[in-house]
Amino acid sequence: MEYDLIIIGSGPAGYxxxxxxxxxxLKTVIIEKETVGGICLNWGCIPSxxxxxxxxxxxxxxxxxSFGVDGIDQAQISFNWQKARQRSNxxxxxxxxxxxxxxxxxxxxxxxxxxxxxxxxxxxVDGLLYETRNILIATGSxxxxxxxxxxxxxxxxxxxxxQLNQLPEYPVIIGENAHAIELAQFFAMVxxxxxxxVPNKRILPDLDKYVANDLMKILKKSGIKIIINPKVVNxxxxxxVTGDEKYRFDVVINAMNRSAVLPDRDINLELDDGxxxxxxxxxxxxxxxxxxGDVNGQCGFAHSASAQGLHAVNVISGIDEEYNFxxxxxxxxxxxxxxxxxxxxxxxxxxxxxxNISEFTLTANGKALIExxxxxxxxxxxxxxxxxxxxxxxxxxxxxxxxxEAGVLLQLESTVFDLSKTIHAHPTVSEIFMESxxxxxxxxxxx
Amino acid sequence: xRFVFRFPDIGEGxxxxxxxxxxxxxxxxxxxxxxxxxxxxxxxxxxxxxxRDGVVSAVYGSEGDxxxxxxxxxxxxxxxxxxxxAQEIAQEKPVPASEKPVxxxxxxxxxxxxxxxxxxxxxxxxxxxxxxxxxxxxEKPVKIxxxxxxxxxxxxLGIDIDQVKGSGPAGRxxxxxxxxxxxxxxxxxxxxxxxxxxxxxxxxxxxxxxTIARKMAVSKxxxxxxxxxxxxxxxELIKLRREQKDGFEDLGLKLTYLPFILKxxxxxxxxxxxxxxxxxxxxxxxxxxxxxxxxxAVDTEDGLVVPVIRNVDRKSIADLATELGEISAKARExxxxxxxxxxxxxxxxxxxxxxxxxxxxxxxxxxAAILGVGRIMEKxxxxxxxxxxxxLMPLSMSVDHRIVDGGEATRFLLEVAGYIANPVSLLLKN
Numbered sequence: 001m002e003y004d005l006i007i008i009g010s011g012p013a014g015y016x017x018x019x020x021x022x023x024x025x026l027k028t029v030i031i032e033k034e035t036v037g038g039i040c041l042n043w044g045c046i047p048s049x050x051x052x053x054x055x056x057x058x059x060x061x062x063x064x065x066s067f068g069v070d071g072i073d074q075a076q077i078s079f080n081w082q083k084a085r086q087r088s089n090x091x092x093x094x095x096x097x098x099x100x101x102x103x104x105x106x107x108x109x110x111x112x113x114x115x116x117x118x119x120x121x122x123x124x125v126d127g128l129l130y131e132t133r134n135i136l137i138a139t140g141s142x143x144x145x146x147x148x149x150x151x152x153x154x155x156x157x158x159x160x161x162x163q164l165n166q167l168p169e170y171p172v173i174i175g176e177n178a179h180a181i182e183l184a185q186f187f188a189m190v191x192x193x194x195x196x197x198v199p200n201k202r203i204l205p206d207l208d209k210y211v212a213n214d215l216m217k218i219l220k221k222s223g224i225k226i227i228i229n230p231k232v233v234n235x236x237x238x239x240x241v242t243g244d245e246k247y248r249f250d251v252v253i254n255a256m257n258r259s260a261v262l263p264d265r266d267i268n269l270e271l272d273d274g275x276x277x278x279x280x281x282x283x284x285x286x287x288x289x290x291x292x293g294d295v296n297g298q299c300g301f302a303h304s305a306s307a308q309g310l311h312a313v314n315v316i317s318g319i320d321e322e323y324n325f326x327x328x329x330x331x332x333x334x335x336x337x338x339x340x341x342x343x344x345x346x347x348x349x350x351x352x353x354x355x356n357i358s359e360f361t362l363t364a365n366g367k368a369l370i371e372x373x374x375x376x377x378x379x380x381x382x383x384x385x386x387x388x389x390x391x392x393x394x395x396x397x398x399x400x401x402x403x404x405e406a407g408v409l410l411q412l413e414s415t416v417f418d419l420s421k422t423i424h425a426h427p428t429v430s431e432i433f434m435e436s437x438x439x440x441x442x443x444x445x446x447x
Numbered sequence: 448x449r450f451v452f453r454f455p456d457i458g459e460g461x462x463x464x465x466x467x468x469x470x471x472x473x474x475x476x477x478x479x480x481x482x483x484x485x486x487x488x489x490x491x492x493x494x495x496x497x498x499r500d501g502v503v504s505a506v507y508g509s510e511g512d513x514x515x516x517x518x519x520x521x522x523x524x525x526x527x528x529x530x531x532x533a534q535e536i537a538q539e540k541p542v543p544a545s546e547k548p549v550x551x552x553x554x555x556x557x558x559x560x561x562x563x564x565x566x567x568x569x570x571x572x573x574x575x576x577x578x579x580x581x582x583x584x585x586e587k588p589v590k591i592x593x594x595x596x597x598x599x600x601x602x603x604l605g606i607d608i609d610q611v612k613g614s615g616p617a618g619r620x621x622x623x624x625x626x627x628x629x630x631x632x633x634x635x636x637x638x639x640x641x642x643x644x645x646x647x648x649x650x651x652x653x654x655x656x657x658t659i660a661r662k663m664a665v666s667k668x669x670x671x672x673x674x675x676x677x678x679x680x681x682x683e684l685i686k687l688r689r690e691q692k693d694g695f696e697d698l699g700l701k702l703t704y705l706p707f708i709l710k711x712x713x714x715x716x717x718x719x720x721x722x723x724x725x726x727x728x729x730x731x732x733x734x735x736x737x738x739x740x741x742x743x744a745v746d747t748e749d750g751l752v753v754p755v756i757r758n759v760d761r762k763s764i765a766d767l768a769t770e771l772g773e774i775s776a777k778a779r780e781x782x783x784x785x786x787x788x789x790x791x792x793x794x795x796x797x798x799x800x801x802x803x804x805x806x807x808x809x810x811x812x813x814x815a816a817i818l819g820v821g822r823i824m825e826k827x828x829x830x831x832x833x834x835x836x837x838x839l840m841p842l843s844m845s846v847d848h849r850i851v852d853g854g855e856a857t858r859f860l861l862e863v864a865g866y867i868a869n870p871v872s873l874l875l876k877n
Contacts, residue, residue: 386596386599386600388595413595413597413621413622414596415595415596415599417595418595
């Protein structure tokens with residue numbers, strides 16, 4: 001029996017592609033070796049943000065008294081990891097059930113097992129051969145090995161963190177991107193003595209430098225020890241040593257950048273730095289074999305993986321489009337949150353674009369004052385000829401949601417004039433968009 | 448309350464205009480009807496009057512800016528108007544100039560309906576009317592889907608965005624589409640490479656020039672031009688004019704040959720209605736006009752304009768002379784309004800006044816024909832076997848061969864020539 005499409009992996013790339021393929025009538029099977037939903041639903045985006053939310057709630061208790069909430073004895077407040085983990089698990093269960101239901105509803109078959117590509121039109125799962133017109137590889141990624149001399153037995157990944165019954169007291173997190181930063185802040189918020197080792201010249205290399213610098217200050221202020229780009233790190237069983245400094249630890253968490261998880265295969269897939277090489281239609285060197293999500297190394301975010309899934313199914317259905325690898329929001333769920341889309345200041349300058357940078361700070365925003373969350377700002381980068389919005393960075397408690405407006409601005413090639421003419425409700429944090437629009441060519445109102 | 452006065456739709460498909468001069472500034476008291484701004488559109492330079500009394504509280508745009516219809520011009524603070532009345536005023540749509548009831552002369556035009564003769568008409572689409580002429584719906588503009596930057600870029604590069612195929616979702620025109628359209632556009636003999644301004648004078652296009660360029664190209668690309676020429680002996684006409692000239696001068700009127708030619712054409716058009724028609728290929732039909740509005744091509748400092756003399760068939764030579772005088776004065780002072788350009792059914796170009804003889808005129812599309820009038824020259828003519836000195840007026844007429852056949856064109860031109868040669872017959876006939 002021949003399928004139109006076999007999808008290997010059911011993470012945010014694979015399952016979204018699966019649902020879409022079902023919707024457009026492709027006979028589709030999705031193969032998953034572990035749990036439907038992949039890293040994102042089971043060990044990544046969802047649970048990590050769920051425990052972060054618990055930590056944020058915990059940390060905010062101290063602020064409640066200034067809002068008029070009396071009777072809280074700070075000495076009695078403690079963080080219950082078991083409960084936080086339980087809550088996270090129940091969210092995961094609900095979401096994975098939802099995904100399974102949607103796949104079924106759209107007529108997509110799900111097969112448990114490990115797939116191997118045995119031909120351009122053939123996939124074998126535990127000895128059983130499936131023939132197909134198209135193959136979509138969505139096998140995801142794993143963190144790369146820590147580049148320091150630390151014994152493996154002391155190192156865990158976030159997946160294993162959820163198996164711990166007790167949180168470490170002296171966690172060391174190694175990594176440079178959102179995942180590492182968020183984990184470090186999680187531990188700091190629940191009162192753990194936290195160290196972040198950044199194996200790079202700066203945190204968040206893809207984030208606008210200006211915003212990354214501000215975040216560094218916030219992280220340091222919250223008590224996280226940050227070691228930037230250490231040359232050598234040696235580890236004993238309870239101490240890490242770099243230069244003259246010693247850092248106590250009970251667990252080291254690998255939150256490094258990620259490398260592709262490649263399926264077994266008898267075909268010669270072209271790779272680029274370990275990731276599957278794809279063109280702008282997300283095709284590999286075989287035009288009927290697509291690679292989407294982390295496995296193609298273009299972007300490590302779940303939302304981008306899902307968008308690629310939709311795009312690949314469109315291409316298979318004959319809608320010939322080019323995928324824009326550049327335009328996706330970068331979301332960081334710290335406190336305050338950080339979000340970015342489009343060009344950074346440095347990228348715009350490098351491209352030799354004549355730009356305006358307009359800023360508006362949250363201290364002049366009514367809603368931010370009401371919520372007691374005035375740390376942050378918006379930075380809007382627009383070009384001077386037409387006023388087209390090219391990039392936006394936001395630091396605010398709701399930045400990861402607010403950035404959606406910027407996404408629409410970019411998608412519609414909108415200008416600062418359109419933005420400033422759009423009435424934003426009052427009081428909302430979103431008013432900072434309108435103000436930054438005005439600031440780009442005139443004067444903001446509340447500055 | 449504050450009333451925002453926007454650049455009104457002044458008709459004739461005008462979508463943008465250039466601010467030439469502001470007559471008001473912020474804080475100034477302004478009365479209803481007072482000029483606000485002098486605008487250059489692609490047809491005219493005209494003053495835009497204020498619709499309200501009040502104090503100007505904001506002025507948008509600087510001299511030289513090109514703005515679109517419906518863009519804000521000024522804000523007027525109207526004192527003592529509040530509540531419901533204020534809301535009513537705020538919701539008031541700017542009245543297109545062409546639809547404003549004009550006391551002096553009014554005629555049925557596109558988008559308006561003549562209901563009771565001159566001076567009384569209603570805007571199209573008004574509720575309670577039995578029918579609206581189909582021409583009213585013919586010109587409904589369709590706004591194509593495009594991003595704001597794509598629109599701005601198209602305007603900058605002089606690209607008609609309607610011609611660009613969009614690659615975005617739902618066919619939205621994106622800036623990349625404008626860029627590729629721009630690079631793919633064949634450069635027909637014009638210089639698209641960087642120019643050396645020591646060798647070349649760079650002259651930005653005026654709105655008038657842009658319109659001329661667009662209209663001429665459309666005409667040549669659409670109509671199947673055919674031109675016929677004729678010489679007509681006009682000694683009788685010269686004599687008649689000479690006799691009447693002084694009498695007209697006493698009335699303050701300058702009598703030229705043009706009123707006679709206008710009249711001759713109008714009478715001729717009644718015999719050959721195809722020359723007073725318009726081809727509507729979209730609906731497979733011909734619109735034969737029962738009115739005789741004849742445009743006169745006028746050469747001005749800024750370029751060609753074609754004001755229209757309306758209902759030529761119903762006017763006397765004296766009426767026509769009066770109107771021609773008014774129109775040429777208005778053209779010189781750039782005071783022609785949109786109404787002066789509307790609804791021409793036939794055009795006369797009088798290059799003879801500059802000294803020209805024959806020509807191959809370009810039809811003022813979508814009209815069906817244009818008549819070129821050359822300079823009267825003394826030439827030998829043969830009369831009953833004798834060679835005499837005659838006065839010959841050269842005529843050149845282009846027709847759209849898609850709807851006017853050669854025989855019909857020739858018969859029409861000969862009839863018109865006959866009236867010009869024998870003006871008394873013309874005056875007796877009409």
